[in-house]
Amino acid sequence: MIRIEHVSKSFPGVVALDDISFQIDSGTVHGLVGENGAGKSTLIKIISGIYSDYEGDIFIDDQRLQINSVHEAQKKGIATIFQELTVVRELTVAENIFLGREPVGFAGALDRAEMERKSQQVLNELNASFSPRDKVGDLSVANQQLVEISKALVLNTRILIMDEPTSSLTEREIKNLFSVINMLKAKGITILYVSHKLEEIFKICDAITVLRDGKHIQTNSKSATNPPDVIRMMVGRSLNMMYPPRTAQKGELLLSVKNLTRVGEFQNIDFEVHAGEIVGFAGLIGSGRTELAKALFGAACPDKGEIRICNQKKKLFCHPREAISQGLVYLSEDRKQEGLILLLSVRENISLPIVKKISQNLFVKRKEEQNIVDS
Ligand SMILES: Nc1ncnc2c1ncn2[C@@H]1O[C@H](COP(=O)(O)OP(=O)(O)O)[C@@H](O)[C@H]1O
Ligand SMILES: [Mg+2]
Numbered sequence: 001m002i003r004i005e006h007v008s009k010s011f012p013g014v015v016a017l018d019d020i021s022f023q024i025d026s027g028t029v030h031g032l033v034g035e036n037g038a039g040k041s042t043l044i045k046i047i048s049g050i051y052s053d054y055e056g057d058i059f060i061d062d063q064r065l066q067i068n069s070v071h072e073a074q075k076k077g078i079a080t081i082f083q084e085l086t087v088v089r090e091l092t093v094a095e096n097i098f099l100g101r102e103p104v105g106f107a108g109a110l111d112r113a114e115m116e117r118k119s120q121q122v123l124n125e126l127n128a129s130f131s132p133r134d135k136v137g138d139l140s141v142a143n144q145q146l147v148e149i150s151k152a153l154v155l156n157t158r159i160l161i162m163d164e165p166t167s168s169l170t171e172r173e174i175k176n177l178f179s180v181i182n183m184l185k186a187k188g189i190t191i192l193y194v195s196h197k198l199e200e201i202f203k204i205c206d207a208i209t210v211l212r213d214g215k216h217i218q219t220n221s222k223s224a225t226n227p228p229d230v231i232r233m234m235v236g237r238s239l240n241m242m243y244p245p246r247t248a249q250k251g252e253l254l255l256s257v258k259n260l261t262r263v264g265e266f267q268n269i270d271f272e273v274h275a276g277e278i279v280g281f282a283g284l285i286g287s288g289r290t291e292l293a294k295a296l297f298g299a300a301c302p303d304k305g306e307i308r309i310c311n312q313k314k315k316l317f318c319h320p321r322e323a324i325s326q327g328l329v330y331l332s333e334d335r336k337q338e339g340l341i342l343l344l345s346v347r348e349n350i351s352l353p354i355v356k357k358i359s360q361n362l363f364v365k366r367k368e369e370q371n372i373v374d375s
Contacts, residue, residue, distance in 0.1 A: 001026050002047075002159065002190065007056035009042055015214050016042040017054070022209050022219040026061075029181060029191045031205035033198070035234050038211040040194050044161050047192070048080040049073035060159070077158035081148045083167060084336065089137030094119040096136050097150045122150040126180055141334070142173035149180060160184060161192045166200060168333070172284060178204050196234075198227045210234055251275025253311065257296070260305030265291040269305070290333055297330040298323040324353055347373045 002024040009017040017039045024030040032040050045051045047058060049067040058065040060076065067073050070080070087096050094116045119132035128146050130139055136147055145165065152160050162181075166174045181191060181204055195201055201208060208225060210217040210233040217233045218225075255273040260266070266288035273279050281289045295302040298317030307314050309326050317323045320330070332338035340349050351358060351369045358368045 001059075001061060002192075003057075003059040003062075004043075004047075005057045005059065007043070007046065007054055007058065009046065009051060009054040017046075018214040020056070020211070020214075020216045022216055024190060024192060025207070026190050027185060027188045028206040029185055029193055029204055031201040031208040032192060032194045032211065033196060033201055033208060033230060033234060034211035035196070037213070038234075039214040040211060041163060042214075043211070044080060044163060044192065044194060047073075047159075048078055048161055074155050074157075077156060078161070079152035079155055079157040079159070080161040081145065081152070081163065081165060083164045085141070085144050085148055087136045087144050087147050089135070089337075091136060092132065093123070093130060093134050093136055093139075093147055093150075094132035096147050097122065097132070097154055099151070101155075118154060119150065122153050125153070125183070126150060127176075140173075141168050142170070142176070145169075145177070146180070149184075153184075157189060159190045159192065161194070163194045164196075165193070166195065166197065170284060174200070198230055201230075202227060212236055248276050250277055254309065256308045256311075258306040258308075260292070260295065260302050260307070262291060262295050262300060262302050265295075265300075293330060296323070297328055299330065 003021075004023065005021050007017055007020045008015070020039070020043065032043070034040050042051070046054050047065075049070045049072055052068045060078075065076070067076060067078075073080075088099065091099070094112075097119045098115050116132040123130070123132065123146075126146055126149060128143065128150075130143055136144055139147070149160075165177060169177060181193075184191060193201070193205055202222060205222055207219060207221050208230060209219040210230060212234060252275050253272055254275050257272070258270050260269040269292055271279065281292065283289050291300065294300045296307070296317070298320050301318040302316045305316065307316060309328075314326060317326075317328075323330070336342065341352070344352075347369060350373045351364075354372070355364060358365050358372065
């Protein structure tokens with residue numbers, strides 16, 4: 001059992017957590033919900049050892065938790081799967097699972113066979129379809145998440161914290177994750193499940209805690225509450241309609257695509273997009289949604305088809321530069337890998353698509369960059 005008693009934590013100018021107390025029963029899935037800024041991440045960072053400067057106490061099986069690092073938390077059986085996964089893409093599955101604790105065999109040599117054997121055991125338990133020798137960077141996000149869960153399992157984790165674990169999973173992957181969570185629960189692992197998706201919370205959790213503006217609003221068993229109640233507690237007032245009808249007006253035809261094909265990825269795709277319209281592409285993973293988006297943006301050359309922008313026929317883009325010059329923008333699925341250069345500043349990232357325009361003799365004109373970004 002985890003008892004959180006009078007926990008408070010402030011950042012300069014913000015009270016992120018204000019005298020929080022509730023408890024989490026062992027072997028249950030406990031949902032932690034709240035709007036953006038409610039304090040969910042701060043609370044799990046405290047439990048997982050990232051923040052050690054807080055007021056109040058946390059007890060695990062009546063022992064006061066005193067930890068100063070994620071590593072110490074792991075030693076106490078607490079593991080966290082953050083929204084941004086922390087796997088090392090260049091390493092294999094087995095290397096990731098045993099990272100920092102590689103079993104050593106004879107004369108201190110790395111016992112790779114043992115590592116792979118143990119990894120395979122855990123992967124079997126999770127019904128995973130990949131191998132300990134696969135490179136993690138080649139796996140889907142869902143499978144990378146399974147690698148993180150495997151890591152928690154070989155660490156003998158008793159408390160697993162998951163921060164928005166379904167945010168980049170497909171429906172089928174979510175179903176699979178839920179059966180994994182039920183399996184972990186059956187092993188007696190306690191799960192703290194952070195999400196703002198109430199449908200999921202009500203499907204998978206046994207009890208639900210609501211935070212709002214850093215305050216504890218309520219902890220209830222699932223059967224004692226319901227989604228409208230939880231929404232009311234999250235936002236502090238009652239909402240009559242979760243999805244009010246939209247009244248947007250469809251404007252002129254901006255983009256029309258005919259027979260767009262990239263062999264082996266998608267074929268003969270037709271669609272139109274009007275001004276002020278949101279067009280969704282649904283499909284299972286592997287159905288070609290991302291590939292289609294990339295081809296539209298010129299990140300991969302389409303083989304045939306026709307693209308019209310504002311009713312003008314365009315040649316098929318073969319470089320993002322061409323798409324950008326026609327006013328197309330692409331936000332990638334995997335922002336950390338494809339969308340951003342994490343070593344650069346926010347300003348440098350924002351100005352990157354126009355870096356040529358603001359450069360002279362190989363140097364970026366910083367003043368100009370600043371003016372554009374600040375505007
Ligand atoms: N490192 C930080 N520095 C300053 N303020 C922070 C920091 N982390 C969180 N906060 C603030 O604390 C409050 C709670 O944030 P957070 O725990 O991230 O909420 P949630 O995860 O529920 O969205 C917010 O007002 C947020 O702006
Ligand atoms: Mg958060």
